[in-house]
Amino acid sequence: MTAFPTIASAATDIAAGHLSPVALTEACLERIDRHDATLHAFIRLERDRALAAARTAEAEIKEGRRRGVLHGIPFAHKDIYETAGIPTTCHSKLLQDYVPARDAFTVARLAEAGIVMLGKLATHEFAIGGPSFDLPWPPARNPWSPEHFTGGSSSGTGAGIAAGFMLGATGSCTGGSIRLPAAYCGLAGIKPTYGLVSRTGIQPLAFTLDHAGPLAWTVEDCAILLQAMAAHDPADPGSADVSIPDYRAALMGDLKGLRIGVVRHFYEKDVTVSVEVGSATEASIGVLSRLGATVKDVTLPPLQDWNACGWLILSAEAYSVHEPWLKARYNDYGRNFRQRVTLGAFLTAADYQAAIRFRRELNSKLAKVMADVDLLVLPTTLTAAPKIDKVPAFGSIETPNLTIPFNVSGSPTLAVCNGFSEGGLPLSLQIVGRPFEEATVLHAGHAYERATQWKERRPALVGA
């Protein structure tokens, strides 16, 4: 067994009988034991349950009842995904004793696919308040440098996969919470099209911006996980009844004929990225071009418009979700959450309607641009990960981030590692597609990953 198998490689070895799911699970648990006291990726570790599941998987596979590529693969869930009989805290004092009776739709699908669930992962409080130091659990730390931020809100997901604690995990994304931890932790993460993956059983933050999706070490692993997670769910009013293609099969081939638009004004004019992010982006565009894609600059409405629209909708919807608890238990929330979400109480119905109508205009302009290109590319973040104690509470409002436009639009968007800073922290590229064209997004990301060597590098963990 290699030190850090991917889902694809582990599945091949398990299928061939060269790798035991029990041994793989034990290796992950041993790594967690050594390093999670520093990284705090897990809120709750389900050691006995995981070992029992691994033994069951191993027995089923030996009996010729292998369920598929995820059978026996160590995995974990962001702690806003409900898990039957296992506390689902949302990293908050408010829910620290909450034990759901049922699994989230996606949790059940992944269990059916045979994953070995190791436990529940740290998040920002209710997927928005973080990184925080006044909650019942500490914030997750970045395995590339524990003094640095993991990105959020799927922070334990980012930290745990980068550290090799598990091979994949769930995330959720309202303004960037899959792509930001993927970027800062050197992973691949896909925010699918709004409606492709069910939100049933996942704690809402903002109903019209919330997306569920996977993070993993590689794009191929994200394709495997998305295959298991994507399905129509009649219980989710936003769930789309669309046919699901074979994402892994779509990874093959070069990029000849693919038309890519570069949203250069977002990161060169509307905001400014660091020199190393700019250089990594240009180099990535060069790689995609050499792989056969045609590349041209495109123009969208200013990033500030997308950011204002997204934050206003997020503030109004998040406040409406939390208003009853805020009125009854205001001081049980962490300060960071209170600061960000309380502002929504001061918005008017006219503010919210203006934002919803603005969203329609923005999305119409995006659709016109996407009629001439298959994909958009741009950096995922403005810089490499900041220090964890230097993350401002309103950083994304002060300086718009590059991820929220595609929550406003609901477009499928992938973050893929595209280099490292001088200080050895990961950098990341976003690849954006048309609605329900995840296969094209994943194809381009996979081709990029195979043409570069960034995935050969792993964080050098320091621990007991």
Place this chain on the structure above:
Amino acid sequence: MPAPKPSITRAEFDVLAARTGLPLDEAQKSECYAVFGYLEEIAARVRVDGNRPREAEPALIFHAGRRKGGA
């Protein structure tokens, strides 16, 4: 980076805060007031002078489902 200065006074803000029904103490009200300018900025940005095009509206959408075997 300092937050933008709110367009309303602290006394005016306190009236709005009371209307929310949230149990904010003085320190928490001060914290909210200090960042209220952000909210005003984004609220101003999503508005336009005059009317938006009529098609920029939050339509009620029905999911009629697919026809089985139909054209």
